[in-house]
Amino acid sequence: MRLGVKDYAVFLISALLSWNFLSNSVSYGANCIVANSNLVNKIYFPREIIPLSVVFANLFNFILEMTALVIVLIFLGYDFYIYLYWLPVLIIVEFFLVAGLTLLVSALNVFFRDLSHLINILIMLWFFGTPIIYPINMVPEKFQAILRYNPMTTITSMFRNMFYNVKYPENLMWPTWKIVVVTLAMVAVIFMLGYYIFKKLEPRFAEEI
Amino acid sequence: MTEVNKENSRESKESNITNSALYRDISDYAVSVKNVTKRYRIHYEKNPSLKETIIHLRRTKFIEFLALDDVSFDVKRGETLGIIGPNGSGKSTMLKLISRILQPTRGKVLVNGTISALLELGAGFHPDLTGRENIFINAAILGMKKRDVEKKFSEIVAFSELEKFIDMPVKNYSSGMYMRLGFSVAINVNPDILLVDEVLAVGDQAFQAKCYKVIYDFIKQGKTIIIVSHDLGTIQDLCNRVIFLKNGRIEQIGGPVAVVSSYREYVENIEMERAHEQQKEERKKIFQTIIENNQKVISGEDIDRLAATNLGSNVINRFGSGDAEITDIRLLDSKGQQIDYCKYGDEVSIEFDAVFKALVEDPIFGIRIVDFKGNTVYGTNNRLNNIVVGVLKQGDKIKVVFRNKIVLMGGVYYVSPAVGYKDFRTYCDWVNNMLTINVLKHEKAEGIADLNTNMSIEKSN
Known part of the structure; x- marks a missing residue:
C-alpha cells in the first residue's frame, strides 16, 4: 500500500497503541464477568471491580507501551515532549470511553453469551472506520466529515499529533471546538450508559451465570 | 442428665434475650x-x-x-x-x-x-x-x-x-x-x-x-x-x-x-413414606412370583422377605397351606383388657386364635415383631420356648398367648403371627402385620430398644 507516509512505523504505532487499549479492554472485558463466575456466585463485592480491573490492567500495558515508544522516538529524534501535556487529558478521556464500553459489554454478555463474537466483529469495523492505518486525508471529503465525529478519530489523532506529527508539523490536525464538544459528550454518554446498565443488571448476575 | 441441664440453660438464655428486647430499635x-x-x-x-x-x-x-x-x-x-x-x-x-x-x-x-x-x-x-x-x-x-x-x-x-x-x-x-x-x-x-x-x-x-x-x-x-x-x-x-x-x-x-x-420427626416421616413405597414394590414382586408358581406353601425365606416389606397396619397379607387358619389376634394388658397402645415397662400379652382344618403334627406357633422400617425387633415360637404341642386334628381350636414386658422405645410396631409345620420352612398360615402396637414415646433416649441406662459422669484425672 503506497500511502506516501514518511516513517510509517511511527505513524502507525503512535495511533495504534491507544486503539489497542480500547480494543483489548472491550474484547477481553466482554467475557470477564462470566469468566469469574466462581467469585460472582460465592462472594459479594462490588461487581464493577471485575471489568474495571480489566481496563486498568490494559491501561497499565498502554502506559508501558508508550514508554517504549518514547524511548524509540528519542533515538529517532522526535520532539515528542512539545505536546506531552496533552497526555493526561487524553488518557482520562479515553479511560472513560473504554470503561463505559467495557462495563456495558461485560454486563450484556452475561445475558447474551454470543455477544462477545459480535463485539469482536464490530470492533474490527470500528478499527477500519478510524484513521489509524491510513491518514484521514486519504478518505474522500464527504466521508471525512462523518469520520471526524467518531470519538476514536479525535483521540487517536491527538495521540498521533503528540508522537508523530511533531516532526511533520504540516500534518498537525487539531480538532475544532465543535468536534471536541461532541467527542466529550459522546464519551460522557457512553460512560454513563455503560455504568447505568451495568448497575441495573448487576443484581441478576449471580443467578444468570 | 447433662443433656437436660444444657437444654435448660439454653432455654433460659433465650428468654433473657426476649426480655431485654422490649424496645424495638433497629x-x-x-x-x-x-x-x-x-x-x-x-x-x-x-x-x-x-x-x-x-x-x-x-x-x-x-x-x-x-x-x-x-x-x-x-x-x-x-x-x-x-x-x-x-x-x-x-x-x-x-x-x-x-x-x-x-x-x-x-x-x-x-x-x-x-x-x-x-x-x-x-x-x-x-x-x-x-x-x-x-x-x-x-x-x-x-x-x-x-x-x-x-x-x-x-x-x-x-x-x-x-x-x-x-x-x-x-x-x-x-x-x-x-x-x-x-x-x-x-x-x-x-x-x-x-x-x-x-x-x-x-x-x-x-x-x-x-x-x-x-x-x-x-x-x-x-x-x-x-x-x-x-x-x-x-x-x-x-x-x-x-x-x-x-x-x-x-x-x-x-x-x-x-x-x-x-x-x-419430619425427616423420619419422609423416610417412612419412602420405605413404604419401596416395600410396596418389593411386595408386589414377591406376590407375583408366588402367584405365578401357584405356591400353596411358602418357605421361610419368603416369610423373611415379606416381613422386611411390611406395609403398615391396614394391609394384611397371608400365606400358607390353609391346614390351619389364624382367626384373631389381640393385645391385652395385665388385667386381660384389650388395648391398642401401651407404654414402656407395661406387662402385656399378645394372643392369637387358630383353627385347624387338617391334621398337623407338631405345629409351630410363633410371632414376629417388626418396626416401621421392617427391621425384626423380636421373634419367638413354642419350639424356642421348649413347648411341644403334639398332633392337632381338624376342628381343634387353639389359643396361643405370649406374655411380654415392653422394653421398646416409642413408636409403631407390627406383629405377624404364624402357624408352621415342624420343618420350620413351610407354613399352614402366616399373617403379615396382623396387629399394630403403638408404644408411647418417652424422651429419655432414642432408638428401638431401651437398655434402661443408668448414667453417671465422673472426672478420671
Whole structure:
C-alpha cells in the first residue's frame, strides 16, 4: 500500500497503541464477568471491580507501551515532549470511553453469551472506520466529515499529533471546538450508559451465570 | 442428665434475650429479613444467546421456581441462628440473600454490620498463585485491608497448619489443604456477622475441633452467626434459635430443641413414606412370583422377605397351606383388657386364635415383631420356648398367648403371627402385620430398644 507516509512505523504505532487499549479492554472485558463466575456466585463485592480491573490492567500495558515508544522516538529524534501535556487529558478521556464500553459489554454478555463474537466483529469495523492505518486525508471529503465525529478519530489523532506529527508539523490536525464538544459528550454518554446498565443488571448476575 | 441441664440453660438464655428486647430499635438487629420472596428463572436452554433471541424475538422459555416465599425474621445482635430444612428448602438462597450475592424478588434484607460469608471455602483462589498470594487476594475480596492482612498473616497461616506449603501454588494443594486455607482466611476477616454454610466439616478431627473453638469464640465475643447445616447436633449445640425451612417457607422458628426435634420427626416421616413405597414394590414382586408358581406353601425365606416389606397396619397379607387358619389376634394388658397402645415397662400379652382344618403334627406357633422400617425387633415360637404341642386334628381350636414386658422405645410396631409345620420352612398360615402396637414415646433416649441406662459422669484425672 503506497500511502506516501514518511516513517510509517511511527505513524502507525503512535495511533495504534491507544486503539489497542480500547480494543483489548472491550474484547477481553466482554467475557470477564462470566469468566469469574466462581467469585460472582460465592462472594459479594462490588461487581464493577471485575471489568474495571480489566481496563486498568490494559491501561497499565498502554502506559508501558508508550514508554517504549518514547524511548524509540528519542533515538529517532522526535520532539515528542512539545505536546506531552496533552497526555493526561487524553488518557482520562479515553479511560472513560473504554470503561463505559467495557462495563456495558461485560454486563450484556452475561445475558447474551454470543455477544462477545459480535463485539469482536464490530470492533474490527470500528478499527477500519478510524484513521489509524491510513491518514484521514486519504478518505474522500464527504466521508471525512462523518469520520471526524467518531470519538476514536479525535483521540487517536491527538495521540498521533503528540508522537508523530511533531516532526511533520504540516500534518498537525487539531480538532475544532465543535468536534471536541461532541467527542466529550459522546464519551460522557457512553460512560454513563455503560455504568447505568451495568448497575441495573448487576443484581441478576449471580443467578444468570 | 447433662443433656437436660444444657437444654435448660439454653432455654433460659433465650428468654433473657426476649426480655431485654422490649424496645424495638433497629440497631438491636444484626439482620432483619422482611417478607422476602425469591423467585428463580430456570431457563430450558443452557446459555442465553443473542442469536436465539433475535430468531424467536424473545428470551428462551423458562420455568419459575419459588425458592423463598414471603419469609420474615430478625436476628438480634449476638444471636446464633441455625437454619435447617430438607434439600431445596431455600436455606442456601437465604444465606446468599443476606450476603447480598443475590437480590430478593420482593421484600427487603436489612443488615447491620460487616458480613463474612463462608459459603464456599477457597472461592476465588487462583490455582497458579501461591498460598501466600491467595491469602492476600482472598482477604481483599472478603473486604480486608492489606495492612490488616499483613498483621494477621502469620495467624492465618498458623491456623491453617500450612506453614510448609504456603509458598507453593495452590493447584498443588490437596482439597483438604485448600479448604483449610479458605477457612483460615474467612474467619480472620473478623466480621460482625458470620454466615456459615455447611463448611464446618473441614480437615481432620483436630482441625474441626479448632474450627468449633473459633465459632465458640465468635459467640463469646457477641458476634452474630447464622449457620446452615444438616448436622443437627451442631445446630443444637451452637444455636440459641433455629429456623426450620420447608419449601421456601418458615415451618417453625424457636428454641433449638423444639425445632430440631420437629425437623427430625419430619425427616423420619419422609423416610417412612419412602420405605413404604419401596416395600410396596418389593411386595408386589414377591406376590407375583408366588402367584405365578401357584405356591400353596411358602418357605421361610419368603416369610423373611415379606416381613422386611411390611406395609403398615391396614394391609394384611397371608400365606400358607390353609391346614390351619389364624382367626384373631389381640393385645391385652395385665388385667386381660384389650388395648391398642401401651407404654414402656407395661406387662402385656399378645394372643392369637387358630383353627385347624387338617391334621398337623407338631405345629409351630410363633410371632414376629417388626418396626416401621421392617427391621425384626423380636421373634419367638413354642419350639424356642421348649413347648411341644403334639398332633392337632381338624376342628381343634387353639389359643396361643405370649406374655411380654415392653422394653421398646416409642413408636409403631407390627406383629405377624404364624402357624408352621415342624420343618420350620413351610407354613399352614402366616399373617403379615396382623396387629399394630403403638408404644408411647418417652424422651429419655432414642432408638428401638431401651437398655434402661443408668448414667453417671465422673472426672478420671
